[in-house]
Amino acid sequence: HSHTVKNMACSNIRYGEGVTKELSMDLQNMGARNVCLMTDKNLVKLPPVKAVLNSFSKHNINFKLYNKVRVEPTDASFKEAIDFAKKGDFDAYVAVGGGSVIDTCKAANLYSSNPEADFLDFVNAPIGKGKPVTTALKPLIAVPTTSGTGSETTGVAVFDFEHLKAKTGIASRALRPTLGMVDPLHTLHLPQRVAANSGFDVLCHALESYTALPYNMRSPCPTNPINRPAYQGSNPISDVWSKHALHILAKYLKRAVKDPGDLEARSSMHLASVFAGIGFGNAGVHLCHGMSYPIAGLVKTYHAKDYVVDHPLVPHGLSVVLTSPAVFTFTGPMCPERHLEAAAILGANIRNRKREDAGLILADTLRKFLFELDVDDGLGAVGYTKDDIPALVKGTIPQERVTKLAPRPHTEEDLTNLFEASMKIY
């Protein structure tokens, strides 16, 4: 059977300053009469949600507000939102927030459209049953307020499965938002560390999808195109997005973090998040993301700066980027040209550098990049010790859907070494 790739990069993205104002007209064009607006209790006071509420009142949109989304959602917080959605019997959804809000809204839309389904039915195997979604969902308009997850472009919803202390999720094209409203003005309110950590998520989306196992080396080939996974491996279409996002990151991430008022930089990072999302939503991510789930899930007492939450938290972007130097040192030998190319885009001088050193060169480039952006010095700095490594490895195993896209095969021992090498990064 032939190796082929299908471009899943089909999100509708609306971009522009003040674009959120149009959202009520889109809802009316969709015939929506009973809208669910989802956000979290901090955002509800901020300009992005205010813009939506103003648009709703101006166009007399009938809606109910759900502002109890949990930052880094759990199965429990998903279920609470799902119950709200089931009771509300909504005909359209609007999610205003970061990945936590958009992912929670995707789950609420999915399960309220499948009221008979058990929660585990659609959750990724092996934790859940990974059943395909066959019912049509309600329209969902996603308004991202962080520049990180790219959730407005993907069919993925991630959450902490509490009793396993592991992140897992739901992955289906059916979950992809109908429309993403990307308003550069929405990121001006982002606190410094939130802007930084969101940017690290974009960085890893771009680097992991660009270095992911190529689509034509994935095996087995699906015998029927309907069985092709959403994460297909790197391909000529995702490569365009991943590389373009890297160029924007190299030029604008530091500016966007250091100066919240730098509209050009924050606006560019907002688009980079969308572009990287289209790339990885098509190609997939691998080890940094697979290993990040236990790093976030097993958090002890670490409280991230600039996050207004009442629980310990290793923000997703931080949990992803802390292992990146170790991961790309490990994957370098499998596609050295791509590692060198990425390093060059991020500012490294690769002239006369050896292919054998590609992984190390990208890793050193990342260390410099992260140090300049005040990233904590490894897993140790967010509260982990060597004694936690077995649990971190154990929490990575269920992420095979993601980690199998790594360009280099790996054993539990390899994962142990990668966590060990990430305890300290500078």
Added chain:
Amino acid sequence: HSHTVKNMACSNIRYGEGVTKELSMDLQNMGARNVCLMTDKNLVKLPPVKAVLNSFSKHNINFKLYNKVRVEPTDASFKEAIDFAKKGDFDAYVAVGGGSVIDTCKAANLYSSNPEADFLDFVNAPIGKGKPVTTALKPLIAVPTTSGTGSETTGVAVFDFEHLKAKTGIASRALRPTLGMVDPLHTLHLPQRVAANSGFDVLCHALESYTALPYNMRSPCPTNPINRPAYQGSNPISDVWSKHALHILAKYLKRAVKDPGDLEARSSMHLASVFAGIGFGNAGVHLCHGMSYPIAGLVKTYHAKDYVVDHPLVPHGLSVVLTSPAVFTFTGPMCPERHLEAAAILGANIRNRKREDAGLILADTLRKFLFELDVDDGLGAVGYTKDDIPALVKGTIPQERVTKLAPRPHTEEDLTNLFEASMKIY
């Protein structure tokens, strides 16, 4: 009202060697029981159609074959295909060919799904009524066999309106194929001039969409997002595709033309055609395309080499590229950076060159590029004289839907000068 852009680049593209084999399974997954296969009488003997027929018989797909598509279709040839489609009462369409075949199939699908409609109802104003398409069309799978039109990614179908001797078309998102099957092996059969002319179409799609009026300078802004045109002006999303296509053209077009067996080059050009299609299908094209329609429509006796047709023909790609040096000299002053950037991608050394010369620099770069690809020396070489210019200008006026996206406003006198300057290009 705010200036925003919506990404219409939503085609599903399947890419890979031998991907056409999967097509029958897609039709089965769509529940198709009665398929219309459209192609032309030359292609019907060639490998791309053979691959589809083999797949059909292997999976027992019930289909009817229509092989009377006209190269550079007319209202008459569209109507003949529409009648076939209406009689056949098909539940899915497969178009195997270049833009002529895919565009004809789009029209057949549109009018057989709207049997009561008059032919002019959906044709672009001012020639037609430009009515919006409100009915759902049948699934259409497009299998491009040339690397030019990008028709598999767009909602546009172009034809010669014979009694006006002008090209016009139908433009609606509803026409966009459900799935594009991009098989690099399908372009190996392309004769040299067909590969060249198709490449020139890609070249102009990329250059025109990259230099098109920016989305936030288009006016008036639609008061409702539903009224936003398919051609929205250059924007941060189309720019990615247009520039990427230019890079591929610069690297591979000459190789793809000179050596039909160069799989890497022909495969890359096949993707460049898709990428440029996503770009211009979103941003639009302008003067080269607007002026090309009368150049093709008013053809007298010119017979293009390597085209097996029984009528005089200036191939679309040739009719588009012949005016490009004059057009980009004219538009240069409006966005000099983009003209310089395009020239640099196509191989010009722009160090220490003046912004004021941007248009001339791109024009000279194009002249060199076209000369090396044995392009006829201007409109004179395809049979036109100065006396034809008034008719060429008159034929360009109805193309305002396209030409209004030019970055520089223009009068009939400007158009006259552009045609005059294109009589001879070297």
